[in-house]
Amino acid sequence: MAYMPNADKLPDVQSLEPDFPRPIDRVGVRGLRFPLALRDRANGIQNCLACVDLGVDLPASLKGTHMSRLVETLEAWKEELGYESMRHLLENLQLRLVASRSWAKFSFPYLMRKAAPAGGSSANIAYDCSVTGELDGNRQTFLLEINVPVMTVCPCSKAISREGAHSQRALIKMKIRIARFVWLEEFIELAEKSASSSLYTLLKREDEKYVTEMAFSRPFFVEDVARRASEFLERHTAVLWHEVEVESMESIHNHNAFAFIASK
Amino acid sequence: MAYMPNADKLPDVQSLEPDFPRPIDRVGVRGLRFPLALRDRANGIQNCLACVDLGVDLPASLKGTHMSRLVETLEAWKEELGYESMRHLLENLQLRLVASRSWAKFSFPYLMRKAAPAGGSSANIAYDCSVTGELDGNRQTFLLEINVPVMTVCPCSKAISREGAHSQRALIKMKIRIARFVWLEEFIELAEKSASSSLYTLLKREDEKYVTEMAFSRPFFVEDVARRASEFLERHTAVLWHEVEVESMESIHNHNAFAFIASK
Amino acid sequence: MAYMPNADKLPDVQSLEPDFPRPIDRVGVRGLRFPLALRDRANGIQNCLACVDLGVDLPASLKGTHMSRLVETLEAWKEELGYESMRHLLENLQLRLVASRSWAKFSFPYLMRKAAPAGGSSANIAYDCSVTGELDGNRQTFLLEINVPVMTVCPCSKAISREGAHSQRALIKMKIRIARFVWLEEFIELAEKSASSSLYTLLKREDEKYVTEMAFSRPFFVEDVARRASEFLERHTAVLWHEVEVESMESIHNHNAFAFIASK
């Protein structure tokens, strides 16, 4: 590259004083794409292309943060995603950006093989997840978000109708703080057993029969599904705190139904 | 306004010659918001806030179009939406932009009151629609796009299961060219009768019973719904051409099913 | 309607006891479409088609809420949107659903006419807003969310480059709790003066010159814009609490930059 300005002589506008000296809670970047290794119960490691958001606080005395350092810190971080590796990233963000708080969010589709319930043929299904870490001084928080699509069969529709009941795809959105490592698969299964049925990518005729009959034997409102998932999370020994929201794409309406529970 | 440059002296960069003298098929703006009056079967007129895209062709000899004139032409157009008013807009775009082809697309939610099938209480439901006009020289085309959410009950699931059948929300997407004015409501109703059931915003218990039983007595695949809607459009005397796509948010899968038919 | 079941005899499944008697924080519907009258500084009233979410709490002893009553309560509410009318809606939701907490969110595009800064021609521009009310027992909260797209010119890029500076569209997202009525227009203008420039729908050449020069004379980072908007909200006598997030679609990156400030 022939052209090469002298970077040392370029003014550092970010380090000027701001016109309004207010501290900024979080400043950073959104939507970086980053290849990430995830722990996978079935295969050891799963590689994905995550979407990454990074941020730090900024004191009242500085006009701007140095955003390229956020990207550099991520680039220098070569670990598989976990509680400890997240801490390394967050500490490096604090150091490199001279910040008291650092924050990182990794969003990714998590792929699993799933066997059909009767015939057993398997295929891929993906769950949208994210892992967020924050380091405030020395205190780290770690948040899992896991979105599990499921099927619900309406108990009211079933009870009042001569035949059938409306069913639909619903999404169980869980936010979870944990005290120790837990497989994502464990929470996904917990969500799936909260609903009328789990979803599948490959169902042959005997499987479709199985899923339909299973789902109709377990009719649940969004309220039921939210309560079941919340109950199961409450009982999980590794879960410190959780929120559950279930949103169902009602097949008889053009609007959705939802139910939300936060753990106390 | 104190500051007022002499616009006549500002260079007209758009009228320069381009580096690569290729004709441009369509150039314009996307996402203008514009209050629009629609013809409404029940109420005479329905006011909406449309999203508008406008475009014209550009000859090989000109570097750029004058995009502000697209906005000005729309602003000067004060008519309710229809075939004739669309022509006025398109002609004005041709004149104002010195173009041979002009194009306009209005997208809007179309609101209807809908009565529950048993109890009769009514509430609002909206359908995403668009109207696109193009004027190529003197030849005008006019395209309706109407998206109608419906319910489908799976005939296979019903036939093979001891009880129940999976149902889900599906979307019927119709593109229609017409020879004369037709109410949007007519096409919406045509789509709804193509499916297992229409959707409603307000259903009391007796209505939910009615809708469930009605839907389960009319189980349809996406293929069935696409064929029915296509057949009904084919039979409609005002329809010159149509395409139908039905996409269903399968309640047993995390992927969608679709069926597409283009009229010959 | 010939078919009419006896609704009194249909079982009320919602009133059964749930399997897991956990209280539900919020249960309801999302995505209702509803024609709404808004107070408009220039025109008195502005009619829009809002998207409405409604919810209530549900005690541990009841299996399900009666969702159709949420829709009925909204249908029976015929007022223009405001603090008092929101209270009526929330009280009616509490009464009709036998709930201790009720919640309603109205989301809508808010349309304004905006005059070009030099030539003065005017056109429409829309801002995505929402108003959320919650009634917990007798205690009401009221939250405005206003999203204002603006232009930012990068001060660093300007300071270090021989010519130019990258600019981009950015979005100022404000959440505001207020003590008395304030026009939406007031907060929109406050946000716009926080940025390098306001956006316009119709700009003639002299206006484009004006906007470019104005914006380049006021280069701001996302941090600057967040601080300015937060400062202006802090100074506003009607504002009890606010959060501001600015997100810019960086024109030199394929990711966004953001800055977030919460009032203390």
Add this chain to the structure above:
Amino acid sequence: MAYMPNADKLPDVQSLEPDFPRPIDRVGVRGLRFPLALRDRANGIQNCLACVDLGVDLPASLKGTHMSRLVETLEAWKEELGYESMRHLLENLQLRLVASRSWAKFSFPYLMRKAAPAGGSSANIAYDCSVTGELDGNRQTFLLEINVPVMTVCPCSKAISREGAHSQRALIKMKIRIARFVWLEEFIELAEKSASSSLYTLLKREDEKYVTEMAFSRPFFVEDVARRASEFLERHTAVLWHEVEVESMESIHNHNAFAFIASK
């Protein structure tokens, strides 16, 4: 699995005669997630998680297609994505579904390392791409879609303003039919050199200076960018046909500008 119905005895509803015997142009599934190997110029192979749509035609005489066979055919296909492997998949879809036409679309983010133009530090950037194949009898078509975000600096704004010019992120959307293998990277670079500047993930101060000055020395309208990309595609010896659309998120407007060219 204890429960195992006798699949042979379950009715095959799909093979019934439809009520309206109309041929269906395309029926299938949308939104399957599938791990896919892509050819990568820098690394040989790039693994991604694609989103897959599959479809076939359906004769007038059959009520439904067998959608699970679409999934099974994909699951049985274990090849890296290319012209020949696409043909195998399409042939297998025709055979397995007893169809005359088969169709497959793979959508994925394509990741590249990109070095900053002055300092040379590198980071990841992703481009949304898709590859679509169709087999009609024995005739195969193959379509690339590549979306390349870039920067545009407005030549008009630059010419008329005392200082600066508005710039913004824009997206170059290319649809391309090719006669032989071409690296995706080649088309991405071709798009990037059509614009005022390429985008980067990691830019230090000297790079930001470089990019700003480079972009301001090459101001282009969306019309210019569309013409340049179209011209470069026209000259490319492997390109049989192309369409280019450029859409820019104008930093002075809240609407977008676009220009579209189809090759003759």
